[in-house]
Structure formats: C-alpha cells, structure tokens
Amino acid sequence: MPKTHTITLIPGDGIGPEVTDAVVRILEATGVHFTWERFAAGAGAYEKHKEYIPKELVHSIERNRVALKGPVTTPVGGGFASINVTLRKKFELYSNFRPIKNLPGLETRYPGVDLIIVRENTEGLYVGLEHEVVPGVIESLKVITEKASTRIAKWAFAYAQKHSRKKIHAIHKANIMKMSDGLFLRCARDVAKHYPEVTYAEHIIDNTCMQLVMNPYQYDMLLLENLYGDIVSDLCAAFVGGLGLVPGANIGDHAAIFEAVHGSAPDIAGKDIANPTALLQSAILMLRHLDEAGAADRVQTALEKTYAAKKSLTRDVGGTAGTSAFADAVVQALQTQ
Ligand code: NAI
Numbered sequence: 001m002p003k004t005h006t007i008t009l010i011p012g013d014g015i016g017p018e019v020t021d022a023v024v025r026i027l028e029a030t031g032v033h034f035t036w037e038r039f040a041a042g043a044g045a046y047e048k049h050k051e052y053i054p055k056e057l058v059h060s061i062e063r064n065r066v067a068l069k070g071p072v073t074t075p076v077g078g079g080f081a082s083i084n085v086t087l088r089k090k091f092e093l094y095s096n097f098r099p100i101k102n103l104p105g106l107e108t109r110y111p112g113v114d115l116i117i118v119r120e121n122t123e124g125l126y127v128g129l130e131h132e133v134v135p136g137v138i139e140s141l142k143v144i145t146e147k148a149s150t151r152i153a154k155w156a157f158a159y160a161q162k163h164s165r166k167k168i169h170a171i172h173k174a175n176i177m178k179m180s181d182g183l184f185l186r187c188a189r190d191v192a193k194h195y196p197e198v199t200y201a202e203h204i205i206d207n208t209c210m211q212l213v214m215n216p217y218q219y220d221m222l223l224l225e226n227l228y229g230d231i232v233s234d235l236c237a238a239f240v241g242g243l244g245l246v247p248g249a250n251i252g253d254h255a256a257i258f259e260a261v262h263g264s265a266p267d268i269a270g271k272d273i274a275n276p277t278a279l280l281q282s283a284i285l286m287l288r289h290l291d292e293a294g295a296a297d298r299v300q301t302a303l304e305k306t307y308a309a310k311k312s313l314t315r316d317v318g319g320t321a322g323t324s325a326f327a328d329a330v331v332q333a334l335q336t337q
Helices: 016-028 043-049 055-064 083-090 146-162 180-192 205-214 226-240 277-289 293-309 323-335
Strands: 004-010 033-038 066-069 095-101 114-120 130-134 137-140 167-172 199-204 221-224 249-251 256-259
Touching: 004 016, 004 055, 016 033, 016 277, 016 293, 016 323, 055 066, 066 277, 083 256, 095 146, 095 226, 114 146, 114 226, 146 167, 146 180, 146 221, 167 180, 167 205, 167 226, 180 199, 199 205, 205 226, 221 226, 249 277, 256 277, 277 293, 293 323
Parallel strands: 004 033, 004 066, 066 256, 114 221, 167 199, 167 221
Antiparallel strands: 095 114, 095 249, 130 137, 249 256
16 A cells, blocks of 8 residues: 655645645646645634634644645734744744755756755744834844754754765854854854865855855855845845745754745735746655655656746746646646656
8 A cells, every 4th residue: 555645735825825736736646645634824824713823733733744835924014923933933843955956948047056055944033032122222132052053053964964965154144243153153163073074164144145146156055044044045046047946845853844935926826827846846855755755756857847848837937837837737747757
C-alpha cells in the first residue's frame, strides 16, 4: 500500500486560494497519495471562528507536522498580529529557507543564479515587542539570543555540509548594533569553526545589497537575522524573475510549513493571472521533506519543461496564460514523462 501523507493546507487570502488549487491539482497528478486538512487563517478565520488562528488548525499542524500554506494578508500599522510570524513562533520554525535559482528558458536580469538564503525566523525585530514610551515615542525591541543565533548557524552549516555548498556569508550591521548583531556574528563564528570545509565570511547588510545587485555570483549561502533575511529574499527573488517564482520553507525540529515568499497580491487576486510557480516550488521542497524525492524530481522536470516550452507562462514572466492554464500545462508535462 502506498503511503498517504496527511497535510495541513492553508489556502490563505488574495491569490492564495487560486495558487493553492493549482498546486494541489499538480501534486495529485504525481500519483502520491495526499489527504488535505484545509483551514482558513487570519481575517477569513476570524469571521467564522472568532479566532485568527483556529485551534483546529494548530492541532492539525501538531498532528501532521507538515503544512502547505498560501499567503495571508496582514493589516498594516494595527489590527491582528501576523499569522506567519505567529505560526513560526508557535511551532519554533526557526529556519526560513529560501533557495534562489533560475528556471531554464526564462530570461531574467541575471542568468545562472544559485543562491541559498537562510533566515533566522523567530526573533530579531519580529518579536513584536513595541510600546509607546511617552506620546510620540515608540520603542521597538530587537531581541537576539545566543540560543537562536547558534541554532540557525548550526542549521545553515549542516545544510552546507550535506549539500556541498562552499561558502556562507553572515550578514549583519554589527558596526552599529554592536551588541545584538555582534552576538549573532559571534555565534556564527563559533559554529563556523566546526566546519572547516565551508568558507565563512561576513558582510555588512547595506554593502551586501549593493554587492548582490552588482554581482550575485560572489555569494553561495547567506545567513541572516530575521528582518535582513526578509528584505534580502525579496531583492534576490528579482534576480530570477520575481516573487511569483521563489519558494520558501519554515523548518523546525518538530514541524515544517512550506510557503511562497510572496504575499497575497490583492492587486491581482481573483483574476486567474497569479503565477503558482512559487508555491509549486515550495511544494517540491515539501515533497523532498516527505521523502518523496522521485515525485519531487518529476514535478521539477514538468515545471522546467513548461518554462522551456514558453507556451503556457503567466503574465509576470512574459506569458499570457492564466493560473489554471499554467497548472494544466504542468499536469500535462507530468503525464507525458
Ligand atoms: P505581495 O508579495 O503580495 O505583492 C508584491 C507584488 O508582487 C505585487 O505587484 C503582486 O501582484 C506581485 N506578486 C506577488 N505574488 C505574485 C504571484 N504569485 N504571481 C504574480 N505576481 C505576484 O506583497 P504586498 O503587496 O506587499 O503584500 C500584500 C499582503 O500580503 C500584505 O497584507 C502582506 O502582509 C501579506 N504578505 C503575506 C506573506 C505570507 O503570508 N507569507 C508574505 C508577504 C506579505
């Protein structure tokens, strides 16, 4: 009997349901057996359950330990706390893993990029500790701990060793934030000593942004605290065609949530024009995590064939096809392998 994988599915807001439907259809065409436990989160969940993250959703992730998630809208400057940040903290998904790689046949600003971003996912300025000291003065706390900094550095170096990556740059602003970013660097340096086969270097964040745009090929893996990682991963997405393409995974010791780097894109929601590739590439990472390497390779090949054929691409990458027509093409490429 083939194994059935039970996955928590959060379609999300905006373009989330469209790209999730497309990806679920492609995954089901692989022949791998899935049971999906679907949940709303955020504003949609609040309307139904009076909770932004329903208890059933939390229990489902606790049971299944793997979730596939579409983007969830977060109100700006008020309202409820980010669902993403909350889930990452709740399940200690400390490693945010974002591979940036070109798809064959797709012309982009930079060809041949192959870069891994490892972002600390639980602390830094994203702990959400803000308060008004006196009217007109807000304090926002940046929390960096030895425990979390060492944990993410170990994850990054272990990944480099396992996947034969050559170099890790720790990215920081320790010239100004001498204590917090200073601690992050000290932890990275200590871990680096145990991995002599991986070259370790440090770059300041502002210089890194300039260096990335001038010559992204000088980097192999970037290790960053939370905020720098968030910003730099959007920047790097542009190297390979934009936010519609780049996958992501939030990984902890007990659970993992796979989601695209992009947000809910309200400007294009409900029009069948969003590109599901980013979530599909996240789902390929999920298949590998589930030990379904064969299916992961087949979906990757089908995706690459669809891009190489250039006939069924979405608008953000220069095509005219809709979300569902793109998914049809990938399913067809899967079935003709
Ligand atoms: P966004 O990533 O939603 O959109 C930025 C630009 O990229 C827009 O022009 C959009 O049309 C385009 N884009 C994004 N994904 C695309 C796709 N798959 N195909 C084609 N074009 C795509 O960023 P924005 O507008 O800053 O955020 C919108 C909402 O999403 C906010 O509420 C934000 O908090 C939330 N968000 C959620 C995330 C998550 O759930 N992981 C991550 C980032 C933002």
